[in-house]
Each structure stands twice: as structure tokens, then as C-alpha cells.
Amino acid sequence: MRPVSSWGRLSALPHDVVELSDRSRIAAELAKRRPGIAYGMGRSYGDACLNPEGTLWRTAGLDRFIAFDEASGRLRCEAGATLREIQDVFLPRGWGLPVLPGTRFVTVGGAIANDVHGKNHHETGTFGDHVVSFTLQRTDGEQIASGPGERPDWFAATVGGLGLTGVIVEAELQLRRVPGPWLDTETIAYSGLDAFFQLSDESHPAWEHAVSWIDCTWGEAVRGLFLRARPAADQQRTWRGRELAMPLVPPLSLVNRLTLKPLNRLYWMLNQRQLGRRVEHYVPFLFPLDAIADWNRMYGPKGFYQYQCVVPRESGPAAVREMLTAIARSGEGSVLAVLKTFGERSPQGLLSFPMPGVTLALDFHNHPGLEALFERLDAIVAQAGGRLYPAKDARMPRALFEATYPRLGEFIKYRDPGISSAMSRRLMGS
Ligand SMILES: Cc1cc2nc3c(=O)[nH]c(=O)nc-3n(C[C@H](O)[C@H](O)[C@H](O)COP(=O)(O)OP(=O)(O)OC[C@H]3O[C@@H](n4cnc5c(N)ncnc54)[C@H](O)[C@@H]3O)c2cc1C
Structure with a gap:
């Protein structure tokens, strides 16, 4: 143990x-x-x-690449291979993963089991949209080969299935052609949620990736940075990532009621220098948090919660306003508050999280009294017809899960009792 x-x-x-x-x-x-x-x-x-x-x-030890077809871009690999390993090997050959979440340190199995999304959901959907097939090992010894065209019911249950249908042993993924590791990026400062939605709408389809950081201490008045990017033609540039690390766990969370506003202000000020257009390597743009290893230690010995929800587009603006007001009033909040929209694509999995709408994600250091805020946010999300992301969740009540994942009943049949x-x-x- x-x-x-x-x-x-x-x-x-x-x-x-x-x-x-x-x-x-x-x-x-x-x-x-x-x-x-x-x-x-x-x-x-x-x-x-x-x-x-x-x-x-x-x-983690199941990390082998099994086969790659250079002509079609199909990769067969074991389920413990990480997205980083895939990118590092295949990007120089002109192929890349179509969906990358906010960290590269994720396995193929984990990406399937949470049907993860990236900053380009409008364009490429979720990870499951690019899985050609996988082999699922059940604990009773049965092996199931599944894909969208082969035993598709098992596919729908396993994509986003939280690891509960079996252990994915290997998967075949469809990579896509990419011109190289560089992106044309733009950072825009804005204030107000209307400006956020306008920027989101006008960014698609011209910009493949779009995401926004917001200062949640401003409540619904919100100020933020809107970041967008699209593949740049191959560039003769070099990039070397800096290797920083959070060396220890501080005795108290570095993010707390006292530091919340100054840290958000600092982040805002530092980023004023980054406004406008530039060419950037995809790693710092797509995975900014990976620049500091073990950054999660900054929340101290008690750890932290992430609250990530999605609400449908129609009810979204009002619900996000209400949530930001509730968060600002509570005095709680996050330095890493992220707002982005999802495209009009329905994901493959019975329990996949994304839906057409807007998603808000915030980190909260763990301390007594947070649950009252979470309950308030849960009520807003449920009322708006939204849901929480299980990949980020540690506390959602069962009733909320049942009410907001309507295909749960279908899913249960595919669970592995072991x-x-x-x-x-x-x-x-x-
Ligand atoms: C900094 C950061 C940014 C993130 N950004 C995003 C984002 O933008 N979008 C997004 O969608 N997610 C995001 N995430 C969440 C992350 O992508 C998911 O939680 C992902 O599933 C983690 O993969 P993992 O390999 O670490 O799996 P784990 O966290 O170890 O496991 C996740 C689930 O997958 C199951 N699982 C793992 N391997 C297998 C297998 N071989 N067979 C069956 N089930 C398996 C586990 O049982 C578990 O249910 C982020 C996480 C971090 C830390």
C-alpha cells in the first residue's frame, strides 16, 4: 500500500x-x-x-507505440502513452493530435476515459472524435475490440466512461497533418461578458484555438484576456522550454483571501506586455501551466478544488453572470479562472462532459466554508441546464450528477463489476 x-x-x-x-x-x-x-x-x-x-x-508502463501509418496518420499505441510522447515523436513528421487538453501530461487512456477537450472544440470536438478503435480488457477476462463502427455501444460507454467499463489496453488514433509547432497568436484585453461572447463568436472559424482568462474578483463586470491562435506556416525558429518547478509544499495555500486580488492584478499587469499578435510555439500557448512542474503544490497541504461547469449557450450569459457575482460576493476565487465556449458538436460518449455552450473553470484552495459557495454554483448550473466536469470534480452531489447526465441509465449497463x-x-x- x-x-x-x-x-x-x-x-x-x-x-x-x-x-x-x-x-x-x-x-x-x-x-x-x-x-x-x-x-x-x-x-x-x-x-x-x-x-x-x-x-x-x-x-504509465504501458507506453509503447505499436504501429504508425505514415500515409493515413493512424497511430496504434498502448493506453499509457502520453500525449506529450505522441506529439514529440510525430510532430516532426508532420502529424499531431487534433485534441489537446490544457496539459500534455495525460495518457491516451485517461484522455479517452474523460473524453477530454481542448481550446479548439469548435473545430475538432473531443478526444473521442479521433479514436478509431480501442481494446478494452474486462476484469472477467473478456477483451472487447470497439470503435465507432464496431460494437459502437461499448465505444459510447467507454469514451467519457471514467474508466468504469474496463481497462483500455491500446487504442488506434487518427492524427492530423500539421504544418509545424508554431501558432499565429493574438492576445486581446477586454472587459464585460458581452465583449467575451462577441470575441468568441467572431473568432470562429478563422481562429482554431480560443480561450479566455478572467479576473474573477471583478464579479460580472469581469475583465479578461482573450487568447486565440491558429497554425502558422512552418517557421525556421527554435524553442526551448524553461524548466521551472514548485520545489515544496508551502505550509499554507499561496492563493487565499489576502493574495487573491493582488495575484490577479499581477497576472493582468504582466500580461499587458503580451497584448497583440505574435508567433508562439504551441507548447506555451496550449499548456501554459506545464511550464511549472508541480504547480499544484502552491495550494498548500490541504490541496484545492477545481470547479468546472458548462452551461448551454442560451442560458449561458445569464448563468455565468450569476456565478461570477456569487463568487465575487463570497470573497473566494481563483487566479486561474478560465472561460471558453464549446462548439455545436455533440460528443461521442454517454457521459461526455461538453455540450454546446460556455464553460467556466476556477480553482479554490481547500478550506472550511467553501461548500456553501459550491452549492450556490451547483444550483445556478442545474437551473441553466448545465453540468459539472467529472475530470475536475471531487464533491458534486450524486443527485446533481443524476439530474445533469441524462444518459447515466444507459451507461450503467456497461460497467465492469470488478x-x-x-x-x-x-x-x-x-
Ligand atoms: C493543468 C491541467 C489542465 C487540464 N486541462 C484540461 C482541458 O483543457 N480539457 C480537459 O478536458 N481536461 C483537462 N484537464 C484534465 C485532464 O485532461 C483529464 O483529467 C485527463 O483524463 C487526465 O488523464 P490521466 O492520464 O492523468 O488520467 P487519470 O487522471 O489518471 O485518470 C482519469 C480517468 O481515466 C481513467 N483511465 C486512465 N487510464 C485508463 C485506461 N487505460 N483505461 C480505462 N480508464 C483509464 C481513470 O480510471 C480515471 O477515471 C486538465 C488537467 C490539468 C492538470
């Missing part, structure tokens, strides 16, 4: 960690110590990848 945390560092409870590295032995390993849950890079913020006092199947996580017990009762 050893202590394991997820990205939010809310707990470090003992787990019986089993390293999976040989795909021919996975069936035997899963049969041995059930129930368990797969663990990729642990970049989920809450309890989707945790199973305290139980088995955790770590997939798989259970802290999240599945919290949200589904087992």
Missing part, C-alpha cells in the same frame, strides 16, 4: 498500486485484485482515478 493523490492533492490515502506494463499480462493482473481502477498520470483533479484502500492499476473508484461510489453508489 502506498499513498496516492490526484492533481487536486485533496487526499493521499493508501492504495494497493499494481504497475501494468506488459499488455499480454493485463487480463491476469486485473483478475487478481478486484475491484480496482485504472490510473494514468493522475491529472484528474478529484477522485475519478482514486480507490483508497483498494487496487489501483497504474498504466471496477470501482471513489468517484463511482460517490456518484453511482458502487
